[in-house]
Amino acid sequence: MTRVNVSVRLLRGPDHYWTVAQECGDEGFTITELWKLTNGVKRSAVVKWVDAMVASGALRTIGSRPGTPQAAVVYAVTRRTPPARPEGGRGDVRLNLWTAMRSLPQFTVTELAAAAATDVVPVKRETALEFVRQLASLGVLVTVRPATRHVLDSGVYRLKPSHNTGPRPPRWVKASFLYDPNVNRSIGDGDGESAA
Numbered sequence: 001m002t003r004v005n006v007s008v009r010l011l012r013g014p015d016h017y018w019t020v021a022q023e024c025g026d027e028g029f030t031i032t033e034l035w036k037l038t039n040g041v042k043r044s045a046v047v048k049w050v051d052a053m054v055a056s057g058a059l060r061t062i063g064s065r066p067g068t069p070q071a072a073v074v075y076a077v078t079r080r081t082p083p084a085r086p087e088g089g090r091g092d093v094r095l096n097l098w099t100a101m102r103s104l105p106q107f108t109v110t111e112l113a114a115a116a117a118t119d120v121v122p123v124k125r126e127t128a129l130e131f132v133r134q135l136a137s138l139g140v141l142v143t144v145r146p147a148t149r150h151v152l153d154s155g156v157y158r159l160k161p162s163h164n165t166g167p168r169p170p171r172w173v174k175a176s177f178l179y180d181p182n183v184n185r186s187i188g189d190g191d192g193e194s195a196a
Contacts, residue, residue, distance in 0.1 A: 013041075015168070015181055017049050018082045021059065021075070028062050028076035050075060058082055092121045097131050098169030106144050106158040125153075132157055138178055138187050139163075140170065163187065 020037050021029060035046040053059040053075075060078050064071040096116035101107070104115060113128035132155075135141045140163045147155030166182030178187040 014049055014082070017046065018077075021053075021077050022080075024076070026076065028074040030065050030068060030072040030074055032068070032072060053082075093123055093127055094131065094169040094171070096121055096123060097128055099167065101135075101141075101159045102164055102167075104158075106156050108153050108156055110153050112157075134172075134178070135170070140178075140187055 016038065017034060020034055024033075031043070031047055031050055034050070035041070035043045038046065050059060054061070058077065058079055059075045061073050062076045063074050065074050093116070096118065097112060100112055100115035104112070107115070109129045109132055110125055112132065113123045113125045116128065117123040132141065136143060136157060140160060141157045142160055144156040144158055145154070147153065163180075165180055168181045170178050170180045170187055172178055179185075180187050
């Protein structure tokens with residue numbers, strides 16, 4: 001098996017929906033049109049996202065699309081940036097860890113967990129350690145001083161400037177590679193086979 005670096009754009013989730021909504025411009029989009037530009041998400045997930053964006057004021061209705069079933073409602077973006085996601089979600093710990101990594105010149109795992117923790121989103125040392133191990137194994141972090149066998153928290157790390165690509169944390173996808181949503185590419189080697 002040959003390892004390959006995969007350039008990919010994930011066609012699902014709020015980030016993708018927002019990108020598509022912006023690309024539709026003044027012409028706008030219907031829920032069905034947006035849903036057809038995803039890769040296998042449930043239509044109800046798109047409906048839920050559109051409803052939330054309309055409620056937040058990020059989207060507005062601009063009319064209906066003639067020739068569609070029941071004259072489907074057309075939506076358009078009202079601003080350049082999406083509204084912030086509500087706190088307390090599953091991704092907040094990774095987001096806080098990533099934000100702390102980007103702001104600290106170097107850190108230990110304990111320092112990172114403390115810097116990332118808030119009253120609303122506590123960060124366990126073990127969670128920070130796992131995130132650091134994943135990113136270090138892929139070359140996203142530089143090991144300034146390796147951890148000793150007996151004192152795991154003695155390691156000091158820093159984020160490589162070339163991987164400080166934006167505010168959203170890289171995330172694992174089922175295809176066994178780390179994905180950076182800020183630049184729409186994988187980090188490290190993909191786990192796919194090359195077509196020879």
